Amino acid sequence: MSKAFEFPEPDRERRLHEIRREAEQKGSVKSPGARPQGAPFPIASAETGYYGIPLLKQPPWTWEIPLYFFVGGAAGAAAVVGAIADVTGADRKLVRHARWIAAAGSVISPALLVSDLGRPARFLNMLRVFKPQSPMSVGVWTLVGFSSGAAATVFADFMQQRYGPSLPLRIVENAGQAASLAFGLPFSNYTGVLIGATTIPTWNQNVGELPMHFGMSGLSAAVGLLELMGHRKSRALQMLGLGAAMFEVWEGWRIESRPQQALDPLKHGLSGSLIRTGGMLSGPLPVALRLLSLVSNSRELRKWAATSAIAGSLLTRIAWIYAGHVSARDWRLPLEIKG
Amino acid sequence: MPTTAFLTDSTLCIGCKACEVACKEWNGVADDGFNWSGFSYDNTGAVGHSTWRHVKFVEASPEPGFGGNAPELNTWAFSSDVCKHCENAGCLEACPTGSIVRTEFGGVYVQPDICNGCGYCVVSCPFGVVQRNPDDGRAFKCTFCYDRQKVGLKPACAQTCPTESIQFGEIEELRAKAAARLSELHGRGMSDATFYDASDSSVKGTHAMFIVRGDPRAYNLPPRPEVPTEYMKKAWKSCAIGAGMLLAGSLLAFLFENRSNGQ
16 A cells, blocks of 8 residues: 555654644744745746756667677677688687687577667668768668678588588688678677767767777687687687787776766766776676686686676676766756856 | 747747647647656656657746746646757757658658668757657657648647647748747746747757756756767777777787797
């Protein structure tokens, strides 16, 4: 039973009694009356904006989008790593595993993107135009190219493993790999462009780093996944993982060392904690674990570094999207009001 | 076709909300609930997917004493807000389906039969106008009454406004009208009357112009709205450098591994 339905309400009856007594004794009522819920109300002015009602709208995206950023980043980087490993003649198993990660991403990514749409049945409307000035349009076309390439590579490779070598399939495999390499490079990090080139202050104030940041985060995740799939002896993966994690350390320092008001959601509150936790898991922690594993030659430590990097990569995307929501709600920024 | 515009003169607005009602009725826009905001008499809050005209109630902002008020009282200003129909529109640039187009009248129009609800226009509007309708899934905003303009009629809000606070017409004519009105207001002592069309920003001017009293920020009008395409060069440069780092890093790592394995 809710309290609101109790009648009479003792507190309010007591208050009425107090007012009557004050009126009797003093001839008028001077004490502040019952304040309406939410009082004092904000006012509209050059210092307070329009009652503090946010000017900007929050991103309408659902949970699929940060997950799409994570999956797409890892898949794009895995395709690049796989293609380079293939042409440099690295371990076949590593090449194949990298291709599988890319192919899995090429299926999951579009599914996530489509299900986030307000009208998923109209996904194909994205393909009626190509607009270079729209990162969303460029991204969708990149996704189409990447997915086709990554899927074709795995398909051709699989058929050859099953039914023996064949020249047409070899051509499909190589062409698919070339496409997944060419499209995988931008696919791994264009999501930074996507959110950087918007009106959300905390995103556009980081537009110069976000694509690199997301790209390296994707590489961390791809390397981590390959290591968890058993490639914990590969020195190339160790170097890539170390390099990406070191970039993440630098990125964390970049965020923390700049004092702009627009960066507050990255440092304070829940969004700040998420960004910092994601940063620790992506940067300093894997760097330390990888260095230790190099010294001690421990494959167990590499497993932990890989796990940390993957978790950090996912958390980083969730944190950035959430920070965008916090930033959009901050009415001061677009009105250039300090505070 | 003439390039058309709105001139919304807040010094003439009486806060009757006829424009809000007319807009909803003409365009068949759903109600947005009946909630009390506590912010003056503005229970709408902001323009959005179900609010294409929105009357702001700005208390205590302009210089007190004008407009017949007692000197010790604050003036109460009203201003009808609407999609700005930017000359350089963020939503239009961002739309990946080509659903958002510029009409022959210069307005920015979302074609509802093409929009697939990706929501990218929402984060690309520097004025926070366009919004995705969670029930419908698509993005909606003021259409500039494209249907009415097509047959030579004024938009519903301008047609309904009883004080001609919302004026509609050819853009250059309205600019001249605004300049004349501004000097008239200044001459009458309203020195805080200002004209807002964001023409000095990357938005390059709006097709919905405003005359307001006091700082436009009290009306939630941003001093320097930025079209997100301004960030594009920096963003793609970072994308290219990131891709280069990924490619070069992978090559170096695997070549180095090969060499050390070979020896």
